[in-house]
Amino acid sequence: MSQIKIVNLQKSFGDFTAVKNSNLTINDKEFFVLLGPSGCGKTTTLRMIAGLELPTSGEIYLGDEEVGMLRASERDIAFVFQLFALYPHMNVRNNLSFPLKMQGYKKSDIKNRVEEAAKLLRIDHILNSNISSLSGGDRQRVALGRALVRRPKAFLMDEPLGTLDAEFRELMCLELKKLHLDIGATTVYVTHDQLEAMSLADRIAVMDGGEILQADEPNVIYNKPKTKFVASFIGSPGMNFFEVHEGISKDQSFVNIEGAKFDIPKQLEESRGSKNFFGIRPENLTLDNNEGLKGSVFGVEYLGSRKIITVKTSLGEIKVKTDISVKVKLNENVQVKPSNNNIIIFDGETDKSLNSEFIK
Amino acid sequence: MDTSRSYLEPSSFSKKMAAAIIIVYAVITLIPISWMVMTSFKNVDSAISYPPEVLFEPSLEGYVNLFTNRSRQSQEYLDSLPPPENWYEELVRSREMVITGPSKFLGRYSNSMIIGFGSTFASVFLGALAAYAFSRFRVPLKDDLLFFILSTRMFPPIAVAVPIFIMYRKLGLGDTHLGMIILYTVVNLSLAVWLLKGFMDEIPKEYEEAAMIDGYSRLQAFFKVVLPQAMTGIAATAIFCMIFSWNEYAFAVLLTQFNAQTAPPFIPTIIGEGGLDWPAIGAGTTLFLLPVMIFTIILRKHLLRGITFGAVRK
Numbered sequence: 163m164s165q166i167k168i169v170n171l172q173k174s175f176g177d178f179t180a181v182k183n184s185n186l187t188i189n190d191k192e193f194f195v196l197l198g199p200s201g202c203g204k205t206t207t208l209r210m211i212a213g214l215e216l217p218t219s220g221e222i223y224l225g226d227e228e229v230g231m232l233r234a235s236e237r238d239i240a241f242v243f244q245l246f247a248l249y250p251h252m253n254v255r256n257n258l259s260f261p262l263k264m265q266g267y268k269k270s271d272i273k274n275r276v277e278e279a280a281k282l283l284r285i286d287h288i289l290n291s292n293i294s295s296l297s298g299g300d301r302q303r304v305a306l307g308r309a310l311v312r313r314p315k316a317f318l319m320d321e322p323l324g325t326l327d328a329e330f331r332e333l334m335c336l337e338l339k340k341l342h343l344d345i346g347a348t349t350v351y352v353t354h355d356q357l358e359a360m361s362l363a364d365r366i367a368v369m370d371g372g373e374i375l376q377a378d379e380p381n382v383i384y385n386k387p388k389t390k391f392v393a394s395f396i397g398s399p400g401m402n403f404f405e406v407h408e409g410i411s412k413d414q415s416f417v418n419i420e421g422a423k424f425d426i427p428k429q430l431e432e433s434r435g436s437k438n439f440f441g442i443r444p445e446n447l448t449l450d451n452n453e454g455l456k457g458s459v460f461g462v463e464y465l466g467s468r469k470i471i472t473v474k475t476s477l478g479e480i481k482v483k484t485d486i487s488v489k490v491k492l493n494e495n496v497q498v499k500p501s502n503n504n505i506i507i508f509d510g511e512t513d514k515s516l517n518s519e520f521i522k
Numbered sequence: 523m524d525t526s527r528s529y530l531e532p533s534s535f536s537k538k539m540a541a542a543i544i545i546v547y548a549v550i551t552l553i554p555i556s557w558m559v560m561t562s563f564k565n566v567d568s569a570i571s572y573p574p575e576v577l578f579e580p581s582l583e584g585y586v587n588l589f590t591n592r593s594r595q596s597q598e599y600l601d602s603l604p605p606p607e608n609w610y611e612e613l614v615r616s617r618e619m620v621i622t623g624p625s626k627f628l629g630r631y632s633n634s635m636i637i638g639f640g641s642t643f644a645s646v647f648l649g650a651l652a653a654y655a656f657s658r659f660r661v662p663l664k665d666d667l668l669f670f671i672l673s674t675r676m677f678p679p680i681a682v683a684v685p686i687f688i689m690y691r692k693l694g695l696g697d698t699h700l701g702m703i704i705l706y707t708v709v710n711l712s713l714a715v716w717l718l719k720g721f722m723d724e725i726p727k728e729y730e731e732a733a734m735i736d737g738y739s740r741l742q743a744f745f746k747v748v749l750p751q752a753m754t755g756i757a758a759t760a761i762f763c764m765i766f767s768w769n770e771y772a773f774a775v776l777l778t779q780f781n782a783q784t785a786p787p788f789i790p791t792i793i794g795e796g797g798l799d800w801p802a803i804g805a806g807t808t809l810f811l812l813p814v815m816i817f818t819i820i821l822r823k824h825l826l827r828g829i830t831f832g833a834v835r836k
Contacts, residue, residue, distance in 0.1 A: 214731050234734040241735045247728035251750040260746075261736035308736070 164225035164315045165190045166211060166348060171220035173206050180206040182372040183220070188365075191346045193339075195359040198369035199395070204352045205320055207369070211350060212241050212318050224315055235264075240309030242319040246301045248293045254280075254304050255289040261312045279310045282344070299330045306341070316348040323358060335361055356396055360384070368392045385504075386521045390513040393441050393506065399470060399481045402447070403508070404440045409433050410507055410516060417507070420476060422455065426505045427520035437510035444470060444483035446504045449490065454499030455480070459490045473498050555811070562804030569800040583617075584801025586610045588627050588792065588809075592619040627806060630788040635813065636699050637784055638768040641706035645763045646756055648707070649714025650722075654744060656715070657722035658730075668719075671712045679709045680772045690777055699782045702774070706767035714759050721755025722748070757824035761817065768814050785810050 166188040173181040181203040188194040196204040209215040211222055213234030222230040229237050240261075248257050258276040267275070280286040283303040288296065296304065302322060309317055323331045323338075339362055342349055353359055359366050360380045367377035368391070376388040387393035387401070394400035406417050410433040416425050417440060424440065449471065457475030464486075471482045471490060480498055490496060507516045515521055532540075561569050565581040592614055600620070606612040614621050656664060686705065687696075695701030725748060733743035749756070771786040778784060789806040792799050 212735060214734070233739075234731070235737045235739060239735065241732065243728045243732060245726060245728055247726065247732040249729065249732075249747055249750075251753075260733070264737035264742075308732075312736070 164348060165223070166316055166350065167223040168207070168211070169221045169223070171207070171210060171222065172218045173203075173210060173215060174218045179372055181210070181217075184372075184374045186367060186374060186377060188348060188350060190348055193342050193349045193351065193362055193364045195363035195366045196350065196352045196369060197356060197359040197366050197395075198354065200354055202369040203372040204354075204369050208318050208320055208350060208352045211316075212239055213237050214241075238312075238314050239316045239318055240312055240314040242305050242309050242317065242322045244321040244324050246305040246322075246325075248301060248304055248308070250293050252293070253289070254285065254291050254293065254296070257293065257304055258289075258307050258311050261308060265312070275311050276307075279307045282310070282341070283307050298326050299334060302326060302330075302334055303337075306338075310345070314347075316350065319349065319351045321353050322351075324353070324355075331358075338362060356398070368395060370395070386515070387506070388515055390439060390441070390508045390515075393508070393515070397443060399444055399483075401441045401443050401506075402480050404477045405510075406438045406440050406507070407436065408438075409436045410438055410509075420455075424500065424505075425503060426507060427503050427518040429507065430517040430519070430522070433507070433509045433516060434511045435509075438516075439508040439510060441506040441508055441515075442500055443504065444481040446500055446502050447480065447482040447498055448501040449473075449482060449484060449488060450497045450499050452497070454497035456495065456497055459492055459494045459496055462490065462492070471496075558804050559808050560804075561800055562808045564801050564804075566799065566801060569804070570797075581613075581801075582610070583613060584799075584803075584805035586613055587799055587802040588805040589625055590614070590621045591623050591625050592617075593622050594619050626788065627785075627792075630783055630785045631809070633699065633778075633782055634768060634784040634786070634810075637702045637706065637782065638764055638813070640699070640703040641710065641767045642760055642763045644703060644707040645710035645714045646718075646760050649711055649718050649759060650749065650752065650756065651744075652711075652715045653718035653722050654748060656719050658727060668716070671715055674708075674712045683773065683776055686773070687776055697778050697781045697783075702778065702782055702784070705773060705777070706763075706770060710763040710766055713762060717759045717762070718752065718755050721752050725751050753824045757821035761821055761825075764817055765814055 166186075168184055168186045171181060171184045171186075172179065184203075184207065196207060198204045206215060210217050210230075211224075213229070213232060213236070217230050220230065221228050224237060224239070234241075249260065252260065255276060258279060259272045262272045262275060276289070277286060280289055283306055285300060285303045285307060288300060288304075293301065293304070305322065323334050326334060335358060342362075351359075351362060363380055365377060365379055366383050368375045368383060370391050376383060376392050378386075383392060384396055387396065390403065394403070404419050406419055408418060410417070410429055412429060412432050414426070414429045416423055418424075419440060426440070445468075455473075455475045455477065457473040457480065459471060460474040460479060461472040463470040463472075467486060468483055469486055469488065471484060471488070473480045473482060473496060475498065482498055504520060506521055507518065508514065509516055560576075560578075562584045563580040563582070564575070564578055565583045568575045568578045569584075590610070595618065597618065600615055600618065603615075603620070606615055611621060655661060656668060661667065690696040690701055690705075693701075695704065729747045729751065730740065730743040733747045734740060738746065769786065770784075774784045775787045778787065785806070789803060789810065792802045792806060
């Protein structure tokens with residue numbers, strides 16, 4: 163097992179730059195998730211680490227070795243594909259022993275290691291089955307098993323739960339987490355599903371447009387997003403933003419929006435321009451009868467223990483996450499106000515969050 | 523009223539109609555072939571009798587004549603010989619002839635085998651490699667190259683007979699097995715590349731990628747993972763290539779005479795006494811049908827079985 167480090171990694175396909183100048187260090191034994199919308203470069207990054215794509219420029223270190231230009235077969239990593247890519251002309255046992263055969267293990271060793279991995283993944287009863295007769299969950303386990311038997315330096319997974327139905331996905335998510343705790347292998351996991359990312363990851367890197375915007379622990383990503391994109395992409399629904407038509411100066415502790423005055427955490431950094439964004443998560447907003455932004459109820463979604471109320475205001479639609487006991491009717495006039503001071507100001511020019519007492 | 527079947531299912535009447543049409547069609551196509559097989563088991567007289575005999579006493583004369591050279595002898599000479607040692611000598615003597623040696627048929631037949639299977643293997647092997655490259659790599663001018671490959675099929679191969687004849691004479695390839703294998707491979711290759719490319723395109727590239735991650739080189743991945751999954755396409759392509767090179771007549775007549783002559787130009791030259799020896803020709807043609815038939819039956823299970831089905835969720 164080892165650390166993975168990418169330095170100034172770049173990948174272009176013709177005129178299109180899929181991955182821009184990325185730097186990342188993935189620690190030994192860490193479960194690291196690359197998260198982002200489709201086309202953000204997360205899969206390309208993963209494929210470059212695997213050796214399925216060669217970088218246009220930059221370096222990839224696996225442990226202490228620079229592997230950027232090595233073939234996939236020379237890197238000693240395992241890859242779990244979204245579509246599993248189990249060899250259909252072999253049964254489960256042969257699929258699992260396929261990587262070991264290449265490495266010239268003795269027959270008895272191969273048998274032992276295959277059975278050990280099968281036991282760990284609870285697929286030992288289907289070793290002699292054909293791939294086509296397996297359920298999605300079992301195929302997923304076989305794909306993991308094929309990665310596992312080799313005891314590689316790192317596991318790379320490209321949306322491995324993407325094709326499973328919701329019920330299985332939750333189950334496999336738990337199993338993956340448990341498996342990771344059992345074997346403690348460095349894992350890089352690509353997904354577009356933030357819930358999956360949040361529940362699995364030790365650390366998450368959020369990517370967009372080929373750039374790594376932020377790499378942090380899940381709670382930091384959620385509570386202290388570094389850019390507006392991260393704030394809006396993480397959380398369901400994402401953060402609310404209001405335009406602030408004034409420059410933010412150091413030590414400022416309120417802003418004016420549409421003539422109303424809002425308290426903000428004491429700012430430690432000043433903005434570059436005079437157009438900025440006030441960001442607040444839906445759960446930090448509340449409905450009020452006397453003060454706050456005026457608007458009308460546009461929609462209500464029930465989430466079991468919470469409900470999301472969409473309020474149409476002069477600043478646009480605002481999502482408010484409230485307690486289930488709050489009763490509102492469609493088109494009812496309400497007022498929205500922050501319930502605490504967990505507010506982030508984003509610089510309008512750079513889209514980056516400004517440091518404050520709340521987010522340092 | 524029968525309400526057990528769904529409206530989407532064909533009625534039992536239309537099923538019966540379909541079966542009847544297929545049977546009629548099968549009978550019509552099978553008549554010439556069964557007549558040929560019947561002729562091969564007739565004797566020389568019943569083969570040309572009029573009206574044609576449908577029921578006849580079977581004889582192996584055609585097969586004996588096919589495999590032997592014979593000469594006619596006087597009755598006194600035949601009487602002076604020791605009694606025949608086996609059934610076919612007896613059969614030949616009853617026609618007042620003696621066996622002078624084996625005919626050339628077996629040699630021609632094995633030439634057909636060598637050239638047919640040799641060129642089929644070469645076409646499929648080279649075709650698979652080329653198809654894989656066209657399917658997976660960024661080949662410059664890919665579309666033009668593919669069109670160029672296809673264009674070799676836009677004229678009948680025999681149209682280039684004269685240049686090929688001259689080239690083969692200069693190169694010393696005329697009347698050689700290698701020459702015929704090369705020729706048939708060239709003709710079949712464009713078909714093989716196009717057919718196999720279609721099948722290769724259907725195989726997700728994740729399989730090779732998985733194999734390469736598992737420590738195999740691209741070539742090893744091609745042989746161990748891609749080829750087994752392309753079996754359906756390979757079987758279909760092999761059958762087409764085999765049928766062409768097995769049946770090819772015009773080039774075989776032109777380019778082969780002794781050493782590498784195949785069965786198609788040989789069979790019509792089986793001359794009997796006072797006319798063509800129809801039972802022997804029937805026997806030669808019947809035996810000639812068998813390899814392609816067996817080859818197709820062996821590969822049929824690959825044609826019918828979609829082995830990649832269900833292995834990748836799409």
